[in-house]
Amino acid sequence: MSCLYYPQISVDCVVFGYDERQLKVLVVKKDVDNSTVVVNNVKLPGSIIKSEEDLDSAATRILEEYTGLSKIYLRQFKAFGNPVRSSDADVLWTQKVVSLGITRLVTVGYVALIKLGKKVSLKSSDGMYAEWVDVSECKKLHLAFDHKDIIRDALENIKMMIKSEPHLLFELVPKKFTLLQVRALYDSIYEKKSDAANFRKFIFSIPGVAALPEVESGVPHRAARYFTYIKPKR
Amino acid sequence: MSCLYYPQISVDCVVFGYDERQLKVLVVKKDVDNSTVVVNNVKLPGSIIKSEEDLDSAATRILEEYTGLSKIYLRQFKAFGNPVRSSDADVLWTQKVVSLGITRLVTVGYVALIKLGKKVSLKSSDGMYAEWVDVSECKKLHLAFDHKDIIRDALENIKMMIKSEPHLLFELVPKKFTLLQVRALYDSIYEKKSDAANFRKFIFSIPGVAALPEVESGVPHRAARYFTYIKPKR
Numbered sequence A, B: 001m002s003c004l005y006y007p008q009i010s011v012d013c014v015v016f017g018y019d020e021r022q023l024k025v026l027v028v029k030k031d032v033d034n035s036t037v038v039v040n041n042v043k044l045p046g047s048i049i050k051s052e053e054d055l056d057s058a059a060t061r062i063l064e065e066y067t068g069l070s071k072i073y074l075r076q077f078k079a080f081g082n083p084v085r086s087s088d089a090d091v092l093w094t095q096k097v098v099s100l101g102i103t104r105l106v107t108v109g110y111v112a113l114i115k116l117g118k119k120v121s122l123k124s125s126d127g128m129y130a131e132w133v134d135v136s137e138c139k140k141l142h143l144a145f146d147h148k149d150i151i152r153d154a155l156e157n158i159k160m161m162i163k164s165e166p167h168l169l170f171e172l173v174p175k176k177f178t179l180l181q182v183r184a185l186y187d188s189i190y191e192k193k194s195d196a197a198n199f200r201k202f203i204f205s206i207p208g209v210a211a212l213p214e215v216e217s218g219v220p221h222r223a224a225r226y227f228t229y230i231k232p233k234r
Helices: A055-067 A088-098 A147-164 A166-171 A179-190 A196-204 B055-067 B088-098 B147-164 B166-171 B179-190 B196-204
Strands: A007-018 A023-029 A046-048 A073-080 A104-115 A128-134 A209-215 A225-229 B007-018 B023-029 B046-048 B073-080 B104-115 B128-134 B209-215 B225-229
Touching: A007 A055, A007 A073, A007 A147, A007 B007, A023 A055, A023 A179, A046 A055, A055 A073, A055 A104, A073 A147, A073 B073, A104 A147, A104 A166, A104 B104, A147 A166, A147 A179, A147 B147, A166 A179, A179 A196, B007 B055, B007 B073, B007 B147, B023 B055, B023 B179, B046 B055, B055 B073, B055 B104, B073 B147, B104 B147, B104 B166, B147 B166, B147 B179, B166 B179, B179 B196
Parallel strands: A007 A104, B007 B104
Antiparallel strands: A007 A023, A007 A046, A023 A128, A073 A104, A209 A225, B007 B023, B007 B046, B023 B128, B073 B104, B209 B225
16 A cells, blocks of 8 residues: 555444434534634534544443433444545544544444433533434535435434334333324334324334333323333343 | 544455355465464455545455455445454554554455355455355454454344345355255355245245246256246336
């Protein structure tokens, strides 16, 4: 290899959450006071990996920094290494943050699934603050690097994963859920209206789904039964 | 980030082939003339990515270098970044090959599936020669880096992928195959003996499997029908 160059490796997390209306994704922002350079100041929560840090540990650290959560579903899904994935503005920004002369950045994408609720309080880290945006709104946002592609691929990945591991749906709803809640989530992920009877069959085919002796209270419609998911022992 | 360090990114390919008896994996070797240092001289075909090269292009290049093949099933499956994945001997070897002072190497693993046959002729590249070894023999080999873990994970990955995309089996058998051939391959991958009737049902449930108007000739047992797989148009 004749050409000497110094790439760096980062980890970026596509964190999905569901607020019972919309599938959301976590982005981080920085208010930049710079009138001469256009900086893409919205990106995925991520970080260059530290010298002694494993990829999984880096992803766990990033998630904890921005959400305070540690025990959530988190999985590597794809590495992104297009040599032109960083614009000049992105490189400039990264160099400012890490004080490194970076010529190329390869990133490893992770998917995380979070139950939105009282327990999630977003935090700031490195002067960046985290914010939920609707997945449907992402297409309109101007994101740094190839982060729009990473979100698109992460979404395709969870659609595929839910087909082989449908219990992943329960990572996004409260521990106690109604069928209507899961169906609304499912429809939100696949962007289509599913058939109620077929969906019922599909959910009951997942080992570990159990009815609770409890129904909704104080609702204007007929009270729906609550269900839960108990991971079967292998 | 206070600690300045220079990682490099490589691509390693786990190339599976099937010779109608055993599932095989491609390794590369180098005859090292060095009596003072113990060098792990068996590894996966791989390379540090070039400065202007995409990850997929690097994997395609590596495969073509060692097998002469370009149009084969190739897919990224996982990045490996454990900070201690390279032993001192591995680092020394890498430094010799690429003349770089590498402190850390993160690799992106690819899986490739090859039909073994007359068309595959292994080649040498960079003084390394390629060789097929039985997957079952891999456990006994002393491989460089964490390449044994990478092969294990790649095998788990194809087992999982075949469950959701069973047509991947046909990437490993000749274009014209008998049910017995595919079943022997399947049993070799999953390391178990499958039931003939159930396997028949399973294969016929894959869209695109078609019977050919042709049976085996010159076999001592009852001649079996040939089948083929035609990828359905979406």
